[in-house]
Amino acid sequence: MSKIPNYDLYGESARPPWYDAFNFEWIAERSRPNDWHIAAHRHDALLQILYIRSGTGHVLIESEKLVIEPPSLVLIPAQTVHGFVFSPEIDGLVITAAQRALESISKAVSPGLLPVLQRPALIPVRPEVGDDTLMPLFGLLEQEFRGSARGHIAAGMSLMIALFVQVARLTDAASAASAAAGATVNDRRAAQIKRLRELVAAHVREHQPIEFYAGKIGITAAQLGRICRDELGHSPMSLVNDHLIREAQRDLVYSGLTIKQIAHALGFEDAAYFSRYFRKQTGVTPTEFQAAAHRDLSLN
Template sequence: MNNAMLRVIPSYALYGDQAQPGWKNSFDFEWIPQRSGPYNWEIRPHVHEAFIQILYLTQGSVEVLLDNAKWRVTAPCLLVVPAQTVHGFHFAADVNGPVVTATQRPLESLAALAMPELLQTIRKPAVISLDADGRHAEALMPLFLAIEREARLHAIGQFAAGMSLLTALFVQVARLGQARAPAPLAVSLRKTAQIEKFRALVNDNFKKRLPMAFYAGQLGVTPGQLSRLCREVLGTSSLEVINARIVHEAQRDLVFTSSSIQQLADALGFADEAYFGRFFRKHTGLTPGEFRTRALQSMLKPDTWPAAGPEAVAAPG
C-alpha cells in the first residue's frame, strides 16, 4: 500500500502491544479479562499480520467484528480470527474464557502434513455457537488448559509442543464446525504444497497484477495445470483465487481506511478508478462507493447485527 493510503487499523501482536515480525515463532495464552478488562471490555478494531487467535467464551457475551461483518453471541462459543483479519470485540463485563494467539505459518505447515483439509478451518474467520453438553465441546477446555501449562513452562520444545496442542485444538474446531460445509476432498501432500506456494505468491504479489504465467512458472507448471490444480484442491480457478484476494483487500480498505477510490485503485494495481469500479462491481454486485456506504452504515447499527452469521453455526453434539 502506498504512502497516500491513510490506515486507521493498527497492527498488534497482542492488543496494545507492538506487532512482532511474522518470522518470530511464538504462542501466547491469556484469559479474556486479562486483556479486555483494562480496556473497559472494548477491544477496538485491529489486525494481526502474522498471528492467529482462537477465543473460547465460557461465560458472558460479546459483540464481535470480523472484517466487515458483526455478530452478537453468548457463551459457550468459539471465535476463530486468522492472521490479517480485521477484528474487534465488545465484551460483557462478566465474560470469561481462554484466548490463544500463535504464529499462523508454522501452524499451517504442521496442519499441511498432518491433516491438509484442516487448513480451511485455520484460514477462515468463524463464530461457532456451542452445545455445552456436546461430545466435541467437552474436549475443548482440557486442550486450552494444556496449552496454558505449556505457555507457562518455558522449557525445551515449548513451541513445538504448543503447536502440536494447537493443531489438536483446531481438529476439534473442525469437528464442531463440520455441519457448515461438505467434507473436503482428500489431496496429496505434493498438491497441497503446490497450493500453499501459490497462495503465498498471490499474497506477496496480488497488487502487481501479474499474469498467470508468472505464478505458473514459479510452480513449474502451465497456467492450465495451475488452474486445474486449484479447482481440484480449492474448488475454484487460479484466477478466482487471485481475484478473491484483491476483493478482500479492497473491501477491508474501503471500510477501514479513509483513502479515496482512486487511491485504492492505484494501490491495488488498477490502471484507473473506472476499471477498478467495474472489477469490484462484477465480484460484489456493488460499486466501491456503495459498498463503503452500506458497510459503514451497518457497522453503526448494532440492532441490525445477526445473532449468527454465515459462519456462525450451532455445533453438532
C-alpha cells in the same frame, strides 16, 4: 482516511511474525484494563482463537458485528480486521499463534485444516463438547505456554493442531445441521450471489456502497457479507473490487484511452487516486500494467 492499527497483541506494536509461536491468556486479563472494549485492529501474521464459556459480548469481523452466544469459539485469521466488546462477567480465553507456522504444520499432517485456519468464524459449541473436549486441550496449552520444559513450544503447536481438528469437526457439524435444514437455503443463496454479480456488473462504475447492493437484493449489508464469506470465501467489497479492476484492465489494454480518461470512465474523479487504487489492488500502476500487457500482446 483512518488507518486500522496493526498489532502483535492488543495494543502492542507489531513485531516480526516469528517472535512468539503462541500466546495464552484469559480474556479478563487483557480486557479489564481496556474497560472490556478492544477497538478494531488486525494482526498481519498472527491468528487468534477465543473460547467464550459464559458472559455476553459481540465481535466485529471486518464490517460485520456478531453477537457472541456462549459457549462458542471465535476464529480470527491473520490480516482480519476485528474488535470486541465484552461484559464484565465474561469468562473465556484467547490463544494467539503464528499463522504461517500453523499452516506449515497443517500442510504436512492435515491439509484439510487449511481452509479452517484461513476463514473467520463464530462457531457454536455444545456445552458437553466444551467441557469434555476443548477445556482439557486448553488446559494443556496453558501449561505448555506457562512452562519452560524442553520442547514446550513444539508441544504447544502440536496441541494447536489438535485443537483445530476439533474446530474443523465443529464446523462440519454446523454445516451438516445447515444442510439438514434443506436445500432451499443454498438455492436462495445461489440466487442472491447471482443477483449480486449482475448488480455489480451494472453499477460498479458508480462506486455504490455495499448497502446499495444489499438493498437491491432485499437483505442487510451484514447478511450480504455473511453470504459472500460463506459462499465465496471473501467479502462483497472484494467482489466489487475484482470486477472494477477487470474493467480497468480491459480498458487499459484495449480502449486506447488515456489513464485520465479511463479513470473518469470508471467513476474516479481523480486520476491519481485511481492509480493508487489500481496499484493497491494489483501491485503495479496502471501505466506499468498497460506497458506489460502491450508487450505481451506484441509477442503473440
